[in-house]
Amino acid sequence: MRFVYFARVREAVGMDCEERDVPVTVHTVQDCLDWLRQCDGRYAAAFAEPARLRYALDQQMVTADTPLDGYGELAIFPPVTGG
Incomplete structure (x- = not known):
């Protein structure tokens, strides 16, 4: 799976x-x-506040309980606001 971080x-x-x-x-x-998180301490730090993270599977917004089946990319990012 491809992981993309923002x-x-x-x-x-x-x-x-x-x-x-x-x-x-x-x-x-x-x-x-x-x-x-178990793989490396950097991930534990990056994902320390899961309530402040958002996710997208193949560029579609999803929630943490969404199954990974059939997807090739998971993006992980903080909430984004416009202005």
Whole structure:
């Protein structure tokens, strides 16, 4: 799966995107966040405030309980406001 990070998430993780093989035990966006947190402390810091994160699967906004099945890209970013 391709992971894309924006804004403060990108800064905390130290990259704007990466490709990873997701374990078969990871089924939802939340499972994915939990798995990444266990992989490296940078992810734990980046995802420390999940209420302040938003997600998109293949550029469609989703919630943390959305299944990953059939998607190829997960974007993780803070809320964005316009002006």
